[in-house]
Amino acid sequence: MAYNLCSSPSLFQDVPSVSFSSSSSSSRKFKFRNMSSSSFQPFPCHSFTSQSRTLLHAPHVSLQEPISEELPAEGKSPSYYKSSRIWVNPRSPRAKQLERKSYDARYTCLVNVAKSLDSCNPSQEDVSLVLKILGDRVLEQDAVTVINNMSNSLVAPFVLNYFQRRIRSTREAILYNVTLKVFRKSRDFDAMEKLFDEMIQRGIKPDNVTFSTIISCARVCSLPHMAVEWFEKMASFGCEPDEVTYSVMIDAYGRAGNIDMALHLYDRARTEKWRLDTVTFSTLIKMYGLAGNYDGCLNVYQEMKVLGVKPNMVIYNTLLDAMGRAKRPWQAKSIYTEMMNNGLSPNWATYASLLRAYGRGRCGEDALFVYKEMRGKGMEMSTHLYNTLLAMCADLGLADEAFEIFEDMKSSATCLCDSWTYSSLITINSCSGDVSEAERMLNEMIESGFEPTIFVLTSLVQCYGKAGRTDDVVKTFDQLLDLGISPDDRFCGCLLNVMTQTPKEELLKLKYCVDKANPKLGSVVRYLVEGLEEGDGEFRKEASELFDSIPEEVKKPFCNSLIDLCVNLDLLDMACQLLDLGLTREIYTDIQTKSQTQWSLHLKSLSLGASLTALHAWINDLSQVLEAGEELPPVLGINTGHGKHRYSDKGLASVVESHLNELNAPFHEAPDKAGWFLTTQVAAKFWLESRDLVTA
DNA sequence: CTAGGGTTAG
Structure with a gap:
């Protein structure tokens, strides 16, 4: 034949x-x-x-x-x-x-x-x-291919009907399944449920493909609870989940916030000896990454290799993305190296993840090296990739490079600037304190037809605050409200930070904004700005309520700024109360550590005001130890960290050093340990006792 | 591309 x-x-x-x-x-x-x-x-x-x-x-x-x-x-x-x-x-x-x-x-x-x-x-x-x-005799395979390549969910049911009248199939579910895929493409979950009902009414038995398609549609429609509902329905239709269904459900449970359930399914898939492939593993890595469990990502990766599954590009890119979120640029680097050693060459997703990891991880040289490599390779650029480059520049404060990239982008025929593009540029200029350039970019953004976003306006508040232009801060705040945007926690944190740089006589203008943006924060700020008399732990109670109401990631910046504001206004008692609150609520952790040989004070994650407040609290604690007749360890140390401090142009080290000098404290910078100030038990004891005599 | 699952931002 x-x-x-x-x-x-x-x-x-x-x-x-x-x-x-x-x-x-x-x-x-x-x-x-x-x-x-x-x-x-x-x-x-x-x-x-x-x-x-x-x-x-x-x-x-x-x-x-x-x-x-x-x-x-x-x-x-x-x-x-x-x-x-x-x-x-x-x-x-x-x-x-x-x-x-x-x-x-x-x-x-x-x-x-x-x-x-x-x-x-x-x-x-x-x-x-x-x-x-x-023609009249249509092959089922051809019908499948046709529907599979369609995307119009309104037309698809008619096509399905046409084929059903011409094809006698023993596996009628197939045409339904492939039609469900069209609905998935247009994210039409309702249409999906309707077609499923039709299937049932016509007596056609749904299979695993039917369910995994519906479940994954629920996922892309951001309806994770529906995904769970449909998964649980499977058994009543006589369907046993297989590895693909598990893979989809692991993702759906992960996105529904039910990580335990996701891991339970993974365990089950493993014990039932399903052939686990890279898709399941990349799903797990992604899930751990979104949940902030970055070691979990690496564990999955290890386990995957142990099980003999070879990592592919998606696995590497997902891992790189997770390490970027984790702010672990060094791990991103070693994963990238391993990827290259395995003979895979980076694609856009790889570069985007690497740039993000190096940008957020403050690895300027590495980030610029990636940029050069992309250029050298003639990497095909997209708006998103350009924006990733610009966001990296914003993270690293690379104004000149950003300008160069922006010009390059504008000369590209295919990559149009969007609101992300302008946002990064405005942030860069705001951080470097270039008010007029930031305003110029804002105008260009508006002329290009984009409304300012909350990110843009947050940057501008910071910019005007730094330049001492309090009225423009207020104007920007009003603009935010006019645009119908409600201030978020980041924005409030930024307002609070601006207050720490604003002279006392202008603070009331900003208090107006804070009050409007977040009344709870406003009532705490009131004690500081209006010199409100506080009786009976009122202040602490209000501050506690504030910290109860805000998410974890903004607690420390809020607390730091509030303490700074207290220190600026000479409200040391309230500064101490806030620090104590921060310690008891574990907003600050491991500030004081004790070993057999050394007690230390760690100030690296604190703002300037909070550092000085913590230093005072520590000195008081040491005095109390002596008063109680107990011994100090052989060495006492203060770790300020070195390099530029997040909250100050000057390094934290130099501020702490001059403060120690003012106090006549016998701490001296360690010659072999950058960022450490050390003293001995004898010197500390002598100083603390003489100090107590003076204050007594 | 081949009836179902995974990788793009504040």
Whole structure:
């Protein structure tokens, strides 16, 4: 028997017809996936140009027309062979290539049908008109390919109906499943549920594919509870979840915030010896990353390798992204190195993750090296990738590089600037205190048709605050409200930070903003700014309520700024109360540590005011130890960290050092340990006792 | 691309 893969050679200039001798046993292997050799009916595709109009108005052309009903007898050419008939050994690469080309051509035809359907009216008549071209005998496989390539969820049900009337299938769920996929593409969960009901009513049994499609649709529609609901429904339809369903559900549970359940499923999948593949692992890594469990990400990665699953690009990119979130640039680097050693070359997602990791991890040199490498490789740029570069520059304060990248972006024909682009540029200029350049960018943003976002306005508040332009801070605040944006915690934190840099006589203007933005914060600030007398722990109670009401990640910056404000206003008692509150609520942790040989004070994560307050508290604690007749350890140390401090232009070290000098404290900078001030038990004891004499 | 699952921002 000869398989004739291309019945009309003239249609394929470079694809000659092929026949395979039945004597070759390998011809069995030569078939298309999901299709038995005998069921394959080749057809020419000459009428299928990319123009769907041509397609529709070519009624004399049928996909099936030139097909010979009888396959040619061995060694005899069918009548429609004209020329260029070549015998090809089915084992040869040439045969594989021909198979490929023939398949591709057929596939392209069906994709074009799908495209025409997408742009036609959602009616049975119009759908029939397009589909007539497939002839009366439609192959199930072709129907699947057509629907699978559609994206119009209004037309899809008519197409399904058309095919159902022409195809007698023993596996009717398939056409339903592939139609469900179209709904998934347009995120139409309601349509999905409706079609499922129809399936049931027609007595067609849903299978795992049905459920995993519905579940993953719920996921992309941000309806994780629906995903769970449908998963739990499976059993009542006689479906046992398999590895794909587990993989989807691990993700759905993760996104629903039910990580325990996700891990439970993973355990089950593992003990039931499902073949776990990279998709499941990347899902797990992603889930741990979003939950902030970064060691969990690395554990999954290790476990995956132990189980013999080879990491692919998606795994590496997901890991890199997680390490970026974790602010662990060094781990991102070693993962990237491993990726390269495994012979994989970075794509856009790799670069985006790396840039983010190095930007957030303050690794300027590494980040710029990535940028150079991208340029050197001629990496195809996108708006998103440009924006990632600009965000990296904003993280690292690289104004010149940002300008260069921005110019490059504007000269690109395909990558349009968007509100993210301007946002990064405004942030960069705001951080470097360039008010006029920040304003110029804001204007350009507005002229380009983008409204300022809360991120832009937050940056501007910071910018004006730094420049001492309190009225413009207030103006920016009002602009935020005018745009109907409600101030978030970051914005309030920024206002609070501006207050720590504002002279006392202007603070009332900012208090107005804080009051409006967050009344709880306003009532705490009132004690400081209005010099409110506090009786009976009122202040502490208000501050406690404030910290109860804000999310974990903003507690420390709020507390730092509030303490700074106290210190600026000489309200040391309230500063101490806030520090104590911060310690008891574990907003600050491990500030004081004790070992056999050394007691230490760690100030690195504290603002300047909070550092000085913590220093005073520590000195008081040490005095009390002596008063109680107990001993100090051999060494006492203060760790300020070195380098530039987040909250100050001056390093924290120099501020603490001059304060220690003022106090005549015997701490001295350690020559071999940067950022440490040390003293001995004897010196400390002598100083503390003489100090107590003075204050007594 | 081949009836189901995974990687792009404050």
